[in-house]
Amino acid sequence: MDDRPVDDPVPGALVKRHRLSTRLWHWSNALLLYTLFTSGLGIFNAHPRLYWGHYGANFDTAWLELERFPGWLTLPTSYSLAMSRHWHLAAAPLFAFGLLAYMVWSLANRHFPRDLAFRAAEVRPGPVWQDIKDHARLRFPTGAAALRYNVLQKASYNGVLFLLLPVLILTGLTMSPGMNAAWPWLVDLFGGRQSARSIHFIAAWGLVVFVLVHLLMVLLAGPYNEVRSMITGRYRLPRERGA
Amino acid sequence: MRVMLTRRALVLGMGATLAGCDRLARNESFREALFSAENFHKWAQRGLSDRQALAREFRPDQISPIFRANGTANPNTPAYKALWRKGFADWRLKVSGLVARPLALSLPQLRNLPHREQITRHDCVEGWSAIGKWRGVPLRTVLEGAQLSDRARYLVFRCADDMGGGNAYYESIDLIDAFHPQTILAFALNDQSLSVANGAPLRLRVERQLGYKHAKYLMEIQAVASLDGIGKGKGGFWEDHADYDWYAGI
Numbered sequence: 001m002d003d004r005p006v007d008d009p010v011p012g013a014l015v016k017r018h019r020l021s022t023r024l025w026h027w028s029n030a031l032l033l034y035t036l037f038t039s040g041l042g043i044f045n046a047h048p049r050l051y052w053g054h055y056g057a058n059f060d061t062a063w064l065e066l067e068r069f070p071g072w073l074t075l076p077t078s079y080s081l082a083m084s085r086h087w088h089l090a091a092a093p094l095f096a097f098g099l100l101a102y103m104v105w106s107l108a109n110r111h112f113p114r115d116l117a118f119r120a121a122e123v124r125p126g127p128v129w130q131d132i133k134d135h136a137r138l139r140f141p142t143g144a145a146a147l148r149y150n151v152l153q154k155a156s157y158n159g160v161l162f163l164l165l166p167v168l169i170l171t172g173l174t175m176s177p178g179m180n181a182a183w184p185w186l187v188d189l190f191g192g193r194q195s196a197r198s199i200h201f202i203a204a205w206g207l208v209v210f211v212l213v214h215l216l217m218v219l220l221a222g223p224y225n226e227v228r229s230m231i232t233g234r235y236r237l238p239r240e241r242g243a
Numbered sequence: 244m245r246v247m248l249t250r251r252a253l254v255l256g257m258g259a260t261l262a263g264c265d266r267l268a269r270n271e272s273f274r275e276a277l278f279s280a281e282n283f284h285k286w287a288q289r290g291l292s293d294r295q296a297l298a299r300e301f302r303p304d305q306i307s308p309i310f311r312a313n314g315t316a317n318p319n320t321p322a323y324k325a326l327w328r329k330g331f332a333d334w335r336l337k338v339s340g341l342v343a344r345p346l347a348l349s350l351p352q353l354r355n356l357p358h359r360e361q362i363t364r365h366d367c368v369e370g371w372s373a374i375g376k377w378r379g380v381p382l383r384t385v386l387e388g389a390q391l392s393d394r395a396r397y398l399v400f401r402c403a404d405d406m407g408g409g410n411a412y413y414e415s416i417d418l419i420d421a422f423h424p425q426t427i428l429a430f431a432l433n434d435q436s437l438s439v440a441n442g443a444p445l446r447l448r449v450e451r452q453l454g455y456k457h458a459k460y461l462m463e464i465q466a467v468a469s470l471d472g473i474g475k476g477k478g479g480f481w482e483d484h485a486d487y488d489w490y491a492g493i
Contacts (some may be wrong), residue, residue: 001378006486010406019456034260034357035264036265038257038261041372044370046370047367047369047371049371051371053362054301054305054372054374054438055305055307055372055373056362056371056372056373057307057309057311057371057372057373058311058371059307059309059311060307060308060309067352070256071261072254072255072257072261073261074261075258075261075264075265076261076264076265076266077258077261077262078265080391080486081369082481082485082487082488083268083485083486085368085488086268086277086278086280086486086488087268087277089279089281089284089488090276090279090280092281092332093283093284093287124314137319139266145312148365153345175366175370175451176284176288176492176493177298177450177491177492178284178288178292178451178452178492178493179292179449179492180298180299180364180493181292181297181298181299181450181451182288182291182292182293182296183292183294184299187299193316193364193366194371194372195383197370217244237375
C-alpha cells in the first residue's frame with residue numbers, strides 16, 4: 001500500500017512541518033522545564049538525601065546522599081528554599097495544564113493517532129532493528145520520510161509524554177500534604193511520600209537524558225533546518241545522501 | 244581541551260541564564276506574580292477537594308524509629324527555663340483576642356479534656372518526613388470553650404522560642420484548619436510527654452500542612468479578624484522573614 005500523498009514533496013523543498021500550537025507549546029515547555037529542573041535542584045539542596053517508603057529523615061537509611069548542587073545549576077543561584085519553591089510551584093501548574101491542553105488538543109486534531117501511534121508494520125523486530133542500526137550509523141531519513149516520526153522517535157516521545165511527564169506531575173502532587181489528604185490513592189500509587197520524592201528525582205534526570213539526546217539529534221540532523229522548523233514552522237526536506 | 248571548553252560554556256551559560264532569572268525575581272511585579280502561585284494552590288486544593296478530608300493515619304509499626312526534631316531545639320530563655328524547671332506547673336495556655344471567654348488553661352486542665360490520638364506523617368518543607376503518634380486536645384474543643392467570635396477569621400499561635408532580637412516564633416491558620424478534626428494541641432508524642440526538642444509542653448498539629456505551621460512551645464492562641472497587624476503581616480515568622488508561603492498545603 002502506498003500511503004504517500006499525491007503531491008509528494010521532493011527532497012530540497014521547503015515544507016510546512018510544525019503548527020503554531022506545536023511551536024508555542026515546544027518553547028513554553030523548554031522554558032518551564034528549565035525553570036522546574038533548576039528550581040527543583042534548589043529544593044533538593046534543602047535535604048540532599050533520598051529514601052524509599054512513607055518516611056525518611058536524617059536518622060533513617062537513605063539510598064542516595066549527595067552534596068548540594070552548585071549554584072550554576074540551581075534557581076536561584078544562591079541557596080534559598082523559599083525562592084526555589086516559589087519558582088517551582090509557579091511553573092508546575094503552567095506546565096501541567098499545558099500538557100493537559102496539548103493532550104486534549106492532540107486527541108481532537110488526531111495528532112496522536114496519526115503521528116504518534118505505532119503502526120503494526122513498524123513494531124516488528126526487523127524494522128525496529130533496522131531503525132536502531134540507522135541511528136547508530138547516523139543515517140537519518142531523507143525526503144518525505146523525514147516528515148514522519150520513525151519508531152525510535154515514537155517510542156521516546158510516547159515514553160516522555162505518557163509515562164515520564166505524568167509520573168513527574170503525579171509524584172510532585174504526592175509530596176503535597178494537602179493533596180495526600182484529598183487524593184490518598186496518590187500515596188498508595190507510589191508507595192509513600194518519600195518514594196514519590198525519589199521517583200520525582202529519578203524521572204527529572206530521565207527527562208534531562210531525553211533533552212540531551214534530543215539536542216544531540218537536532219545537532220546531527222542539521223541544527224539550522226531543525227531549529228527553523230520549530231520557530232517558523234518551515235522545514236527543508238533533506239536530500240538523498242550523495243545526491 | 245574541547246570537553247573542558249564545552250563544560251565551561253555550559254557552566255557560564257547556565258550561570259548567566261539563572262542569574263538573569265534572579266534579577267527577574269527582584270522585579271516587584273514579577274515577584275508578585277511568582278508569589279501568587281500560593282493563592283492558586285490554595286484555591287485548587289480548597290476549592291476542588293473535600294475541605295474536611297483527613298490526613299492519612301498510619302499503623303503503629305509504621306512509626307519512625309526516631310522522630311526528627313527541627314527548628315528551635317530548646318527555647319533556652321530565662322522565662323522558658325523557669326517554666327521547665329517546675330515541670331510546666333506554672334505554664335498556662337492563654338486564649339485571647341476575638342473570644343467571648345478568654346481562657347488560661349493549665350496542662351492538667353488540657354489533659355482532662357477529651358483527647359484525640361493520631362499517627363500521622365510530619366512533612367518538613369525541606370523534604371524529609373517522620374511518622375509519629377500524637378495525643379492532644381482538638382483545637383475545636385478549646386475554641387468552643389472560649390466562645391470564638393463570628394468576626395474571627397484566623398488564629399495566631401504565640402510561642403516561647405525567641406528567634407532573635409526578642410522576636411518570638413508565631414504562626415497562623417484559618418478557620419478551615421482550626422476546626423478540622425485532626426487539628427489538635429498535642430502534649431504527647433509516641434506515648435511520652437512532649438520533649439523540649441519537640442515543643443514541650445504543647446504544640447500545634449495541623450496535619451495537612453508542612454512542618455513550619457506546627458508551632459511548638461505554645462504560649463497563647465489569639466483569635467483575630469486579619470493578619471495585618473501580626474508581625475510584618477504575612478501570618479508567620481518564616482513567612483515574614485524568609486518568604487515562605489502562608490498556605491503550606493503544597
